[in-house]
Amino acid sequence: xxxxxxxxxxxxxxxxxxxxxxxxxxxxxxxxxxxxxxxxxxxxxxxxxxxxxxxxxxxxxxxxxxxxxxxxxxxxxxxxxxxxxxxxxxxxxxxxxxxxxxxxxxxxxxxxxxxxxxxxxxxxxxxxxxxxxxxxxxxxxxxxxxxxxxxxxxxxxxxxxxxxxxxxxxxxxxxxxxxxxxxxxxxxxxxxxxxxxxxxxxxxxxxxxxxxxxxxxxxxxxxxxxxxxxxxxxxxxxxxxxxxxxxxxxxxxxxxxxxxxxxxxxxxxxxxxxxxxxxxxxxxxxxxxxxxxxxxxxxxxxxxxxxxxxxxxxxxxxxxxxxxxxxxxxxxxxxxxxxxxxxxxxxxxxxxxxxxxxxxxxxx
Amino acid sequence: xxxxxxxxxxxxxxxxxxxxxxxxxxxxxxxxxxxxxxxxxxxxxxxxxxxxxxxxxxxxxxxxxxxxxxxxxxxxxxxxxxxxxxxxxxxxxxxxxxxxxxxxxxxxxxxxxxxxxxxxxxxxxxxxxxxxxxxxxxxxxxxxxxxxxxxxxxxxxxxxxxxxxxxxxxxxxxxxxxxxxxxxxxxxxxxxxxxxxxxxxxxxxxxxxxxxxxxxxxxxxxxxxxxxxxxxxxxxxxxxxxxxxxxxxxxxxxxxxxxxxxxxxxxxxxxxxxxxxxxxxxxxxxxxxxxxxxxxxxxxxxxxxxxxxxx
Numbered sequence: 001x002x003x004x005x006x007x008x009x010x011x012x013x014x015x016x017x018x019x020x021x022x023x024x025x026x027x028x029x030x031x032x033x034x035x036x037x038x039x040x041x042x043x044x045x046x047x048x049x050x051x052x053x054x055x056x057x058x059x060x061x062x063x064x065x066x067x068x069x070x071x072x073x074x075x076x077x078x079x080x081x082x083x084x085x086x087x088x089x090x091x092x093x094x095x096x097x098x099x100x101x102x103x104x105x106x107x108x109x110x111x112x113x114x115x116x117x118x119x120x121x122x123x124x125x126x127x128x129x130x131x132x133x134x135x136x137x138x139x140x141x142x143x144x145x146x147x148x149x150x151x152x153x154x155x156x157x158x159x160x161x162x163x164x165x166x167x168x169x170x171x172x173x174x175x176x177x178x179x180x181x182x183x184x185x186x187x188x189x190x191x192x193x194x195x196x197x198x199x200x201x202x203x204x205x206x207x208x209x210x211x212x213x214x215x216x217x218x219x220x221x222x223x224x225x226x227x228x229x230x231x232x233x234x235x236x237x238x239x240x241x242x243x244x245x246x247x248x249x250x251x252x253x254x255x256x257x258x259x260x261x262x263x264x265x266x267x268x269x270x271x272x273x274x275x276x277x278x279x280x281x282x283x284x285x286x287x288x289x290x291x292x293x294x295x296x297x298x299x300x301x302x303x304x305x306x307x308x309x310x311x312x313x314x315x316x317x318x319x320x321x322x323x324x325x326x327x328x329x330x331x332x333x334x335x336x337x338x339x340x341x342x343x344x345x346x347x348x349x350x351x352x353x354x355x356x357x358x359x360x361x362x363x364x
Numbered sequence: 365x366x367x368x369x370x371x372x373x374x375x376x377x378x379x380x381x382x383x384x385x386x387x388x389x390x391x392x393x394x395x396x397x398x399x400x401x402x403x404x405x406x407x408x409x410x411x412x413x414x415x416x417x418x419x420x421x422x423x424x425x426x427x428x429x430x431x432x433x434x435x436x437x438x439x440x441x442x443x444x445x446x447x448x449x450x451x452x453x454x455x456x457x458x459x460x461x462x463x464x465x466x467x468x469x470x471x472x473x474x475x476x477x478x479x480x481x482x483x484x485x486x487x488x489x490x491x492x493x494x495x496x497x498x499x500x501x502x503x504x505x506x507x508x509x510x511x512x513x514x515x516x517x518x519x520x521x522x523x524x525x526x527x528x529x530x531x532x533x534x535x536x537x538x539x540x541x542x543x544x545x546x547x548x549x550x551x552x553x554x555x556x557x558x559x560x561x562x563x564x565x566x567x568x569x570x571x572x573x574x575x576x577x578x579x580x581x582x583x584x585x586x587x588x589x590x591x592x593x594x595x596x597x598x599x600x601x602x603x604x605x606x607x608x609x610x611x612x613x614x615x616x617x618x619x620x621x622x623x624x625x626x627x628x629x630x631x632x633x634x635x636x637x638x639x640x641x642x643x644x645x646x647x648x649x650x651x652x653x654x655x656x657x658x659x660x661x662x663x664x665x666x667x668x669x670x671x672x673x674x675x
Binding site for chain 1 (some may be wrong): 629631
């Protein structure tokens with residue numbers, strides 16, 4: 001694989017390397033890590049490795065300031081989750097947290113230095129309306145989308161549009177499925193929900209089991225068309241894997257669950273790129289086992305070329321001439337995975353030729 | 365080395381090439397621009413600020429203001445501000461490139477520098493006591509600040525007051541003072557030394573111009589200052605001069621509303637804000653004539669000296 005001109009994952013793999021960093025390297029590291037939303041996590045890593053004293057004085061505030069922000073956001077998140085639990089206590093089904101909110105609530109290592117502004121909730125499709133109306137009574141309001149996007153969301157997307165709180169800077173994404181019904185790899189939301197486990201500190205709220213959490217993160221990563229937080233999401237996966245690896249029988253259970261839900265291919269890629277960027281330890285038997293779902297060598301080469309670029313921080317210093325085609329290929333591929341051509345072609349035509357010329361309200 | 369020591373040709377060469385390395389208050393910048401108006405604005409307003417060799421590698425904020433390269437804009441090019449690839453604003457007409465740079469630098473600081481509590485306010489200092497002037501729009505804050513710094517007060521900041529979370533002191537960021545419309549001739553008439561650049565007409569706010577910060581304020585830009593007063597100024601045409609004490613609770617509320625990163629700091633924001641209010645006297649201040657306003661501020665500064673000597 002190609003060695004990227006990329007310092008963030010280099011430091012995650014070899015934290016001691018910072019001791020030999022020039023000021024030019026620090027400049028690059030701070031800029032790339034900021035772009036990847038990984039400044040605070042890098043800071044946590046350097047503190048853990050007792051290397052934070054090696055951060056030069058002029059660069060230090062960038063890390064500390066990011067940590068301040070992450071700490072505040074996580075505090076806000078915990079407060080919000082307590083409110084949410086009280087608000088939705090009357091519903092007769094458990095609330096399942098996904099992604100960042102789950103990592104924070106369950107105090108997983110994947111919450112280390114994690115910036116987080118959204119709550120992702122998984123609810124049964126048939127109860128979506130109940131949850132929405134309960135939230136709307138408590139000052140949560142649907143985020144406005146342009147007309148086309150709105151109907152598109154309702155029809156094809158797997159989650160209801162986001163709800164934004166009227167006064168607090170917090171957003172809830174309600175999911176009733178993980179990916180659209182039309183998608184190639186489709187973890188069944190009900191299967192995931194059925195196994196979800198209580199969080200001791202937040203009775204009433206649940207999170208997925210470690211295997212499901214990892215399979216979900218892997219599937220989402222390879223269905224993400226922009227990968228704006230690709231490296232951060234991959235770093236989450238790395239931390240989830242390292243933690244879960246200490247559980248007995250974790251790896252066999254992960255493989256069995258992947259097979260059961262037909263998610264071997266996304267898992268294969270997730271492990272491959274987690275190893276590439278973060279040197280995540282993966283046992284030989286697991287790699288051997290996943291040979292059966294490995295794509296052909298030409299496809300794999302192409303995927304490597306695409307994903308080693310797309311998962312790097314979206315900073316100028318990490319890009320080369322192949323970055324733009326890699327970006328286009330990811331966009332097409334993820335949409336291809338989500339729906340058949342009959343739906344895909346009109347959607348892409350609309351996005352390419354109609355919506356750029358329509359006036360949209362300023363995000364301001 | 366100071367920016368004014370760079371020959372204009374070299375300044376333009378660096379701006380268009382690797383970018384110029386510039387220090388403002390606690391932050392180092394690398395600014396790139398191919399626009400002549402940006403080079404002129406920087407040359408005329410930042411002359412006293414430190415620059416370094418362009419090979420200097422570390423900078424806090426890498427920013428650029430350049431004509432936008434987009435087919436649709438080919439006929440009426442616009443200026444675009446970028447912070448290391450992130451573009452927080454909509455492009456503006458080319459003649460607003462310089463104000464865009466100033467606005468962009470404010471954005472960089474208020475979005476990232478959480479080692480400070482950042483208040484949307486101006487601050488000036490005399491006799492080791494600083495006055496914080498929070499800024500509701502059209503309060504005439506910048507006009508008053510311009511008059512004060514032309515009358516011997518030290519400029520700490522015109523737009524962003526940085527309260528060091530550890531010490532509670534104000535860290536200076538004495539960048540140019542932004543004035544609008546009739547304030548510009550008013551300040552020109554107030555003092556012959558007032559120097560303006562970066563002038564843009566027809567902006568959303570009308571005409572805006574930037575006043576060069578006093579040399580002495582820039583020379584002392586690394587000397588923190590102790591907050592003594594928080595004063596909410598209000599300019600009223602032909603109004604009476606009025607200084608009224610303001611309750612601490614009311615001041616606290618206005619401060620949190622005017623702070624850019626109060627919510628980002630969590631409980632720490634509450635602690636820093638409370639400590640700040642505890643050590644300051646708070647007033648509402650109404651004025652119509654600049655000379656009278658400056659005289660009130662001078663008396664305030666003199667009173668703090670007498671009190672200290674009395675103690």
